[in-house]
Amino acid sequence: MKLNLKRVFIIFGLLSFSIGAQDGTKLIAWKPIPEASGYQIQIKEKTGKIVIDKKIDTPYQSIEDLPSGVYLVRTAPLNLFKKPAVWSAWKDLEVILSEPPKVVTEEEKPIILPKSESKTEKTIANITIEGEHFLDATKVDLTKKTETLPILSKEVKSSERIDLKVDTTEAKSGPYDLTVTNPYQKPKVVTNFVKVEDPKHNESEDSKKSKIPKGKPFRDFTYEEMLAFLETDIAVNCKNTKVPALTLSECHKTYVILNFTSDDNQSVFEFYKLINENQSDRISAYQYFSKNCSPKFRPAFERMELQSKNQRNLDPEERQTLLQELMKFRNCTR
Known part of the structure; x- marks a missing residue:
């Protein structure tokens, strides 16, 4: 079964753990221990309720049925008697839903970004991006061919808004495309989203x-x-x-x-x-x-x-x- 990439669960904050999302399987994985006779994994809610407690033979566990939310996870290698040898510390586990990002655009001129006439005078522009399905892990770029506008800060205000501070001091004049990317999703590209204007031509x-x-x-x-x-x-x-x-x-x-x-x-x-x-x-x-x-x-x-x-x-x-x-x-x- 092929994975439907329109809606994917992403795992964050696992430290020594890693994630997988291939061929339709969503799982967490950790480094195998050669002498282990298996593993035991426990996942609990912040309230303390255990939602997964399994003894398994592999150093990974499917989380297909785990709803999005904040959890704690720990694992232990099993000895010859199939008993936990030593538990790892509880570590934060956040499951969130990654969907294709959307950007609200209007059929108007691009956002105009100022550019200082003096290279010694730094010019910072504020940009607000509105849309849907924004995450802390959402990646944002403003590019024009081989040119990229330096983004000094990115603040995800909500799932519908991202605020940027952009340095246009040494930027080349002209339009730049916006690219917004969520993990495991196709990038959303908005052409000519902003335009850097040289004051001399304005x-x-x-x-x-x-x-x-x-x-x-x-x-x-x-x-x-x-x-x-x-x-x-x-x-x-x-x-x-x-x-x-x-x-x-x-x-x-x-x-x-x-x-x-x-x-x-x-x-x-x-x-x-x-x-x-x-x-x-x-x-x-x-x-x-x-x-x-x-x-x-x-x-x-x-x-x-x-x-x-x-x-x-x-x-x-x-x-x-x-x-x-x-x-x-x-x-x-x-």
Whole structure:
């Protein structure tokens, strides 16, 4: 019977033990002892319950019927009287299910990774991989022909998410393929998953960034400067949201966690709501800025003034709220 490689149990943490998964057999094995008359193997759950206790003639044991989980295992060679001569110490045994990995991709441009203009200035990029069936033993590579991006760290957050830190300091510009491999499974390859961009060839981004003042508090930005900032502050590793990267703490498959550790962060997020297409978001932002009006967040004030001049485009409810909150904003004495 041939082994179905779509679902394979993998054994970890056996120290002197080894594993086998060929011709349909899943087993653990250990070094044979020439003078042994056989062996006894015991496997128990963490609760202490013995699930396998057998005397066998071979230095290996099938674990076909062992469910995935964490166990302890020990073995002993048998003497001439078929009695255990000496037991090994109990050792950790983890049985996990290895399945073909899946990667969630969207029909969008690849994730853009920055590259420093100076080779003396190290550039580290954060990448989030979303999918299914990720394990601690999952191997991840980012390659382009003979080039490989150095992965400084890999953290498996869950079976659906892996976080990477990648060094792009000396990386060659261009697209790189992502390869995700689980033990005993075929690799999953996603072409053009990321792209390293040379700042010299990114003129449009440079043009936008030139409009963003350096060292100037967000509350003192003009409306146009804040728009330019939001156009460049893209959460490239969080494709399921357009929320500004500055205001993100964590990105998950179906939700995000916001970072409001500073007033600036929240004000930038509220400004993002202010220019949103969602009416409820805009109304909420009007109320936020009229209430938190000191110090005045200039880009929001200019946006609301502009909205009041074009209020005919708003429905009656939003128009009324805008005018009320803008009046409070103008007359703020806090």
